[in-house]
Amino acid sequence: MDEPKPLRPTSEATLRRLPIYHHLLQKRLATGIKTISCSQIAEELSCDATQIRKDLAVTGIKGRPKVGYDLAALILSIEIFLGWSRVRKAFLAGAGHLGSALLGYNRFHHYGLDIVAAFDRDPDRVGTKVHGREVLPINKLAGLAKRMRVEVGIITVPAPVAQEVADFMVSGGVRAIWNFAPTKINVPAGVIVQNEDLYSSLGVLLQKLSAAHRLR
Amino acid sequence: MDEPKPLRPTSEATLRRLPIYHHLLQKRLATGIKTISCSQIAEELSCDATQIRKDLAVTGIKGRPKVGYDLAALILSIEIFLGWSRVRKAFLAGAGHLGSALLGYNRFHHYGLDIVAAFDRDPDRVGTKVHGREVLPINKLAGLAKRMRVEVGIITVPAPVAQEVADFMVSGGVRAIWNFAPTKINVPAGVIVQNEDLYSSLGVLLQKLSAAHRLR
DNA sequence: TAGATTGTTAATCGATTAACAATC
DNA sequence: TAGATTGTTAATCGATTAACAATC
Known part of the structure; x- marks a missing residue:
């Protein structure tokens, strides 16, 4: 009963955007904030918030309505998904x-x-x-x-x-x-x-x- | 009566492929052949012949059924379209x-x-x-x-x-x-x-x- | 002429965007 | 509670692929 879905590979477009989010998130982390929402990211990068939400979802991260995502957890989630955590x-x-x-x-x-x-x-x-x-x-x-x-x-x-x-x-x-x-x-x-x-x-x-x- | 069409800009995917065709075409030109067909290019690059035909069409080149494209003319057509002819x-x-x-x-x-x-x-x-x-x-x-x-x-x-x-x-x-x-x-x-x-x-x-x- | 190849229109596929219910 | 934001399903858009007529 486990993993019966065909599981299409993540689109290359999404994979290319994740490092861009990652870079912005790290910049934000340095400023000391703890959470971030898709609309904030969208504003900064001039792109669509729904697209960001879907992109982030592939990494398995869960956000909280009205709050957004935990910044540190989101960065880690992207790194693990992209394979950056293992050298x-x-x-x-x-x-x-x-x-x-x-x-x-x-x-x-x-x-x-x-x-x-x-x-x-x-x-x-x-x-x-x-x-x-x-x-x-x-x-x-x-x-x-x-x-x-x-x-x-x-x-x-x-x-x-x-x-x-x-x-x-x-x-x-x-x-x-x-x-x-x-x-x-x-x-x-x-x-x-x-x-x-x-x-x-x-x-x-x-x-x-x-x-x-x-x-x- | 001239140019009334809305004229969508060439897709980035097509623009990215044109230099790849260009590189292959130059390699072929060096071997001395005079013409090339989409199926030959497709075979070499493992991609779809129809896609190549559409990509090449944006440069304005005209091919000849049963023959293909004049190799030198095609190379020049790509260069002019991409803006490589003016430095x-x-x-x-x-x-x-x-x-x-x-x-x-x-x-x-x-x-x-x-x-x-x-x-x-x-x-x-x-x-x-x-x-x-x-x-x-x-x-x-x-x-x-x-x-x-x-x-x-x-x-x-x-x-x-x-x-x-x-x-x-x-x-x-x-x-x-x-x-x-x-x-x-x-x-x-x-x-x-x-x-x-x-x-x-x-x-x-x-x-x-x-x-x-x-x-x- | 017959057959290969172009050029173009139609169908399919996938990605983006919009809509909206769930939730904190 | 009210409202902002997530997560997800549906609609749209554009790019790729298939089909086929035109042509050399």
């Missing part, structure tokens, strides 16, 4: 500009991610340290990933070699890939790929700018 | 890790963007050069933006100062902001904001990983 090990491949920038983000571990090592093909980079993490040769990636039980791979190599690197990660047992290369990577079923394509974002921005131009 | 000047605020990484992207000008200068508040950074661009003090941003007719602002400063920087950009006449700070920025109507929130992406990735875990 997962990650390998980063491609210690160029973008890769180095990501290695420099020292708050990722608050968000469930610990980049434990970086890999590169360039012998000039191998052996150096970037933000405290040693850069290792790319051919060690798969073996070390398996040995260290690394769950996440971050791809910041150029597009032409992204697939090859993804294959190394998969063979090392990595189960989720954060792909910053502007190209499609093919992985076996069950491996999660999250694409982060800067050119797509830039395309959206510039097209809107062009369209606004045309209207005037 | 716009951009200022970047925040010459830290991520800002430096973006300054190092030397292909942005192929995609309609030319980052002409960087700004920072830290006196230690001001005066240095990052990837060939001088770092200027942040208080010069608004005046210079106006004088140089800079249209795009890129925000890579920490969240707490993002709003202040956005205000400088707006007062300098910038009409589109690419915001990498994980916080909402308020701008007057007519100014375009494109948010690029790494924590949102990370949230999506890790939640899916957690959810996959729970199922097993």
